[in-house]
Amino acid sequence: MAKKITVLTGSPHLNGTSSSLADGFINGVTDKSNLYRFDAGLNAAQVHFLKLDENESTIHDDDIISKEVMPKIIDSDVLVLWTSLYYYGINAELKAVIDRFYEYNHELKDGKDVYVLISGYDAGDKNSSAYHSLTEYFDQLCKYMRWNLRGEVLASNSWNSSNLKKHIEEATNLGKNIK
Numbered sequence: 001m002a003k004k005i006t007v008l009t010g011s012p013h014l015n016g017t018s019s020s021l022a023d024g025f026i027n028g029v030t031d032k033s034n035l036y037r038f039d040a041g042l043n044a045a046q047v048h049f050l051k052l053d054e055n056e057s058t059i060h061d062d063d064i065i066s067k068e069v070m071p072k073i074i075d076s077d078v079l080v081l082w083t084s085l086y087y088y089g090i091n092a093e094l095k096a097v098i099d100r101f102y103e104y105n106h107e108l109k110d111g112k113d114v115y116v117l118i119s120g121y122d123a124g125d126k127n128s129s130a131y132h133s134l135t136e137y138f139d140q141l142c143k144y145m146r147w148n149l150r151g152e153v154l155a156s157n158s159w160n161s162s163n164l165k166k167h168i169e170e171a172t173n174l175g176k177n178i179k
């Protein structure tokens with residue numbers, strides 16, 4: 001049976017680098033019959049922030065996270081988290097989805113295979129000061145959720161088109177790993 005895969009992107013940039021890289025990753029996946037993709041940055045109006053007010057439910061009629069995205073993530077074997085580097089952090093839209101995990105922590109924890117994909121302008125590697133905080137963040141997040149971090153693509157210097165092409169190939173190869 002095909003692996004259940006959820007791809008979450010955070011960038012609000014229509015047809016931006018994250019988008020082409022996510023397309024590349026998905027192209028590499030052999031069996032896409034159970035693949036679900038949600039572009040949080042492009043559908044931000046439907047992403048409600050976590051609310052911890054006991055009197056106010058986070059389930060609104062237009063809240064796509066509780067109605068569609070979270071059930072898909074909970075059910076997934078593989079979770080792909082894709083962000084662009086924005087002021088040394090992750091996209092706010094992706095973080096808004098991650099903060100919503102709080103309501104589903106127990107159901108989400110354990111066993112998922114996770115792939116992390118980061119796109120940025122800076123030419124550094126994962127240990128450089130530009131990307132270090134982000135790679136550390138995903139490392140900690142996976143440890144806390146008891147998820148297996150299976151692979152990463154760091155698409156650095158992604159404004160350079162030949163570099164971007166190379167990173168798209170890396171993303172496609174990562175997608176091919178999912179069997």
Ligand SMILES: Cc1cc2nc3c(=O)[nH]c(=O)nc-3n(C[C@H](O)[C@H](O)[C@H](O)COP(=O)(O)O)c2cc1C
Binds near residue numbers: 018019
């Ligand atoms: C709001 C904003 C903040 C950014 N901050 C950084 C940064 O801190 N470091 C960096 O290397 N690139 C930064 N960039 C560049 C993006 O990370 C880079 O262009 C990335 O490829 C954009 O991906 P996207 O087109 O999918 O959004 C920033 C871009 C924007 C729009």
